[in-house]
Amino acid sequence: MAGLRQTWLTHITTSMAVICRARNLGLGFAFPSITMSAARRAQGMNEIKTALRGEVSGFADDPRMSQTLPAAIYTSQKIFEFEIEKIFAKTWQFIGHKNDFREPGDFVTKEIGRDSVIVLRDREGELRAFHNVCRHRAHRLVSEKRGSLKVVITCPYHSWAYGLDGGLRPNSVKSDVYGFDPSKIALVPVRVEEYGSFVFINLDDDAPTMVEHCKGYDERLRSHFRDIDRPKHHSTMVYDVDCNWKVVMDNGIDAYHLGISGPHHQVFNRMCDFKNGRQIADDVSLALIGGPGDPNNEGYSFANKPDFWQSENFIDDLLFPAVFFLTFPYTDIIYVFDVIPVSAQTCRIEMLYYCVADELDETSLGAIRYMNEDLGPEDVDLNVGVQQGLNSRAYDAGRFMVDTAAGYDGEQLIHHFYRLWLAAFSDEDRARVLVMD
Template sequence: MTTLDHGKYFTSLPREYYVSPEHFKTELDQVWARQWVYVGHISQIPKRGDYFTFELANESLLLIRDEGDKVNAVHNVCRHRALRLCDKPTGSVRKRLVCPYHSWSYALDGELKTATRQTDGENFDYSDFGLYKVHVDVWKGFIFVCLADEAPKPVASMIDEKSSADMDLIGPTRLKVAHEIVYDAEANWKLLLENGVECYHCPSVHPEFCVVLNAEEMSDYYDRDMVPEVVQGLVIPVKAELDSLSMDGSFVSKKLLGEFDKGVAIPAEFGAGFMTQPGYAWGGFHPDYGMVATTIPISATRTKMLCQWFVHEDAVEGVDYDVEELIKIWDVTNIQDLAIQERQQQGLSSSRYTPGPNSIDQEPGIRASLRLYLDMIGELEDSER
């Protein structure tokens, strides 16, 4: 008997892992601060000085474009009196970040350039008071950050060659965010993870999704292709006779992505994407569009989910695509999922809750993800490896 394995069956985690503030604090330190977290795409900061902010628990991070293609990430906290440097979600600065409180200024890489009326070296060295930096890895235009002192291995080294090659077909650096929604759920973030790595629930929860999704192939992916990596490739398969993951299986953007826009034949049952775990994000791409969702932990019982829909950078809204049609299949599905997770959280609050047996062939992804989670927080037993 272990945390997950109980003889012939396995379960999810005990109740306290989903309700305890103490467990939540441990997760922030041992999971979310140590792994690669998806935060956005380079199209959001196309020019030097462009920035966007990303909130993760109590941390506000500032993603900013420097010279050329370099993307920097720093804590959005002035080193003088702790003012948040940027209080808007997106924006642009010129050559420097300037604190609006006392006008301390920083280079776009976080180096302190001016402490107003305080000369470098007189009372302190500027070099000791630059903005705190965050590790950044840009993989095919997608931006990941890590808050740890030492960065994990590069994202590219975690993703298999086929997944990487499939992503190349969609021209991932030539995408743009066509729409964004932030969903709010009164549920623990691990419920979003567990729900996302199984399709056992798809027929009963997602009737619209199952019109176009190859649910059997999706379940086979979690049983056959999931690996114990923080980042890995992902395919969200549509039925063979359909073109894309949309309400009726047809394209929702006339302007196709990458090589397909140039006339390259679309491989049968094409799909591409990536997933992070246990801190959960997933991206699914089809010949005409893609969607990336990332979970953002707020508390032990509350989570936000940021969803971004991508189209070709030259696609024109109202001409090549309609936003309502573009987002519909995932918006419907996300709302259904989050309603279920909120009801789950209500059930988990009961003192009588104990985890029941999960399906070995329909929910193996849950065991794989939770083993990685337990390993990261130092609680994986040898028999669970």
């Protein structure tokens, strides 16, 4: 086996297009072979050693033989800022369900690095997105996360007013400023798309459309959920967590920890049947699916099924880079878990619950309570504990726990997440990541 071992260096200097082709994990898992010249390997090795001031991480293409990526990718502010530019400013970011924008003036805001974007339905029924910044002296326009605007967006500083089409209302500014034509001033637009039932934005004007990028992801979501079109926003739970955003992503697809990490996870492992579940990994997404387990578990009971439920399964589907679409067995919940990077050492988790019924049934309320009070806080504590350890001078990288068969409780999905992460960078970008600390 040692002869097959491939280093992280091998991996990152190889075209990710080769190794990120669609595949299913489990039976038939593909481990393509990749080669590179010894000279390039030696040169890159020096860069990594210098950059990370330690041993080379042995990230291998085969998850069964792979180390994790170095701790620096979770702790370096330079790498964090690079991720914002190369990943978050170039990929489609989750905004909400299309039902969040039913009426003119309905809006949602979203932070992407230092940028803030407002998405709204205008008077003509068109969905629009703008940078959430006043064109006068830059004050943020809207600070609320969601709500409904009346007729205009009014800046809190000097009361410049913008229509829902983004145009500045001339009567809201001084009328006789030399050479200043208010009719030429408008908010800076951002690309927005409705994809399936959800709304996404992209700061990159050159990015492919959601349809081009996602290659059938909407169909997969529709296969998970019985009715993805009707749910309305029920509530949002927000956690500000002292960890890098990727620690949360790792945890969210970590099949290894489910039956092990604390009492609420052990309940979860009885609630869902992961042995008879499924894992999916492709070029843009990953999914962890568990069948229904014991309906009388201590987390929430689904012995009494509600009139409407989305799935008999636990669904956990991650669209790269940072949003999960979930449901729990026999609940009227589509639960969107949106991870927002804040700094190298902090992130925000927004857990949005979408439900079909106006008044939620006991089973679904029980699942929300279990998530908000039991499983969620237990996972947050795990994430904070990992970040503390990643900052230790004693830790550089660990080993993915994946058995030979890449079975149901292995960490191969986390490994795949880093294939996607690495693929988001060009060869030149990856070389730059290596020289950051």
